Amino acid sequence: MSKATIYDVAGAARVSLATVSRAINNPEKVKPETRERVLRVIEELGYKPNAFAKGLASRKSTTVAVLVPDMSRASIAEMMNGIADIARVYKYSILLYILDHEETPEEDVLKEIVAAQVDGILYLNDEITDKQHDFLLSIKNDYKIPIVLTNTIFPDDDEIPSVSIDYDKAGYEITKKLIDEGRKNIYMVSTVRKYMVNDQKEAGYLRAIQEASLEPKIMRTSGRISINTEHFNEYFKDQKIDGLIAVRDSIAVSFMNVARQNNVPIPQNISVVGFQNTKYALLARPKLSCVDVPIYDIGAVGMRLLTKLMNQEDITEREIILDHSLVLRETTL
Amino acid sequence: MSKATIYDVAGAARVSLATVSRAINNPEKVKPETRERVLRVIEELGYKPNAFAKGLASRKSTTVAVLVPDMSRASIAEMMNGIADIARVYKYSILLYILDHEETPEEDVLKEIVAAQVDGILYLNDEITDKQHDFLLSIKNDYKIPIVLTNTIFPDDDEIPSVSIDYDKAGYEITKKLIDEGRKNIYMVSTVRKYMVNDQKEAGYLRAIQEASLEPKIMRTSGRISINTEHFNEYFKDQKIDGLIAVRDSIAVSFMNVARQNNVPIPQNISVVGFQNTKYALLARPKLSCVDVPIYDIGAVGMRLLTKLMNQEDITEREIILDHSLVLRETTL
């Protein structure tokens, strides 16, 4: 049961190794009966082509690198499911790189990725500095490795394709919803870290607030629950808040817990909404209204787009925007 | 900037390619000044060894495969963080395989993994049938690829090393805690899917229940929230339940929501506990008591153990059990 090579198959099928290779990779170039004989032997011997030899000879790896910031974020994990499902369909393997922000500079990780000879890169890190962006561009142009930004965008970039939703529009819509309810003091709770997508949510929020001549109030939190609690308690001192938009469901739930402690009924006194539509939203009481982000699909479509790029197919859209929707449950009027 | 090969380096450094290879892989076999000259050229040319050629020639890939059932499970995702951090320390790359239960048989995925020539396998799927276990054994023995079961175990297996906590003991302890509170009708809510770790939690529960001469009541749920709700409503009809142990935090939270709807105070009337100590537990009100599972560490230790196995180091412990703890918050007396 030690590994059969292409020579073993060729011998057993009484053909040359070139024919075995063709039977696998270009079946139409082989006479049907020969092909079947070869395929049968492959089956019998449990033959699997050695990935290294194949990669070396063909100069293609059928491997993509996926670069993620932190797997424990629910959105990242769910995207991976979408990516993996599509990768399997197109027979790509996934090399996974998780950034450990403190230890290894992203640039080093990217160099590792280049050395690994991947055919393409899925970039899920949604904090992108100008410097990082330049480096991505150089990888794309110097090494000709296609890159797709997945659930993130870089403003005014028309070189690197991306897949996401229109977070600006979503931010606008959900803010508008609260304004239409008659809310006047609507806070947005965003993150200290400069995630690209949260910038967009904020921009949409600001647009809606300004259109309605209200006062914008953006707070940035680390996301740590204990710290949130402290901040949120402040909100109830002046009693002026009547709407809250959190960039993540879990932050919204965290706020609701503090509101209950202060005996402020939701949604009667305050409308609360989140982003993503995770399990947190469903498990919360009252059930959280939020923007639904099709995160699995974003991963899947990102991977699909990358396969096209790797095949040098013509891409009409370089920036794919998937649909989102507002899921109104119990925390809005 | 297109890729330099080992020949380019050898040429520029005026040595043979064998010397370049040694300078990289066995520096002590090369005269210091030669080595430095080679290393300088490598730096200048930005040379990175081609991973395929290296893998083909050396028959080692410095790559491990990680096989996971579903990335969206919080425990799996967090384990990945631990695995990736340690993998980087030991310079291993990670090939990620996510099972899509319906589509591709696990056996096929495992064959793919073997073909990818990985040096080791981290197996995180915690539903293991006898057949799957046999297949794992054959991979380990026929192909000599080390395997580590991470956060799962296979009963009475002394061949495949594993890293987890003592779920049986944890199940026992948490049940004992409720019994000590004076609870008499303690339910365990487990899963329909036969996760190995949940079997152990159940075993521990049963042991404690029987010791106390109580009646065991195990319910198995699909985990879908809507279905849970239906089931849980049943519990309140006969009013006999006074303790609930869920194998996952989110199931416990789900139950608490139904309890509130039925106006049953927690923990006064019913003690509720979960497993894992996820964000769900902290975000719930009252805050959920639960068994804390050091899931990041399980991943990290699993990866570390695998590196030892791949280096053929002597392993004293084949079954590593990490410590767990009981985190008592507001849902227990």
Next chain:
DNA sequence: CTGAAAGCGCTTACAG
């Protein structure tokens, strides 16, 4: 300490 050469297991023009 260093080099020449074989070999790892494939793919792919090139002939036929």
Next chain:
DNA sequence: CTGAAAGCGCTTACAG
């Protein structure tokens, strides 16, 4: 439609 042969970029005994 099929085969012989070169080549992908490395590693590693084997000599010297």
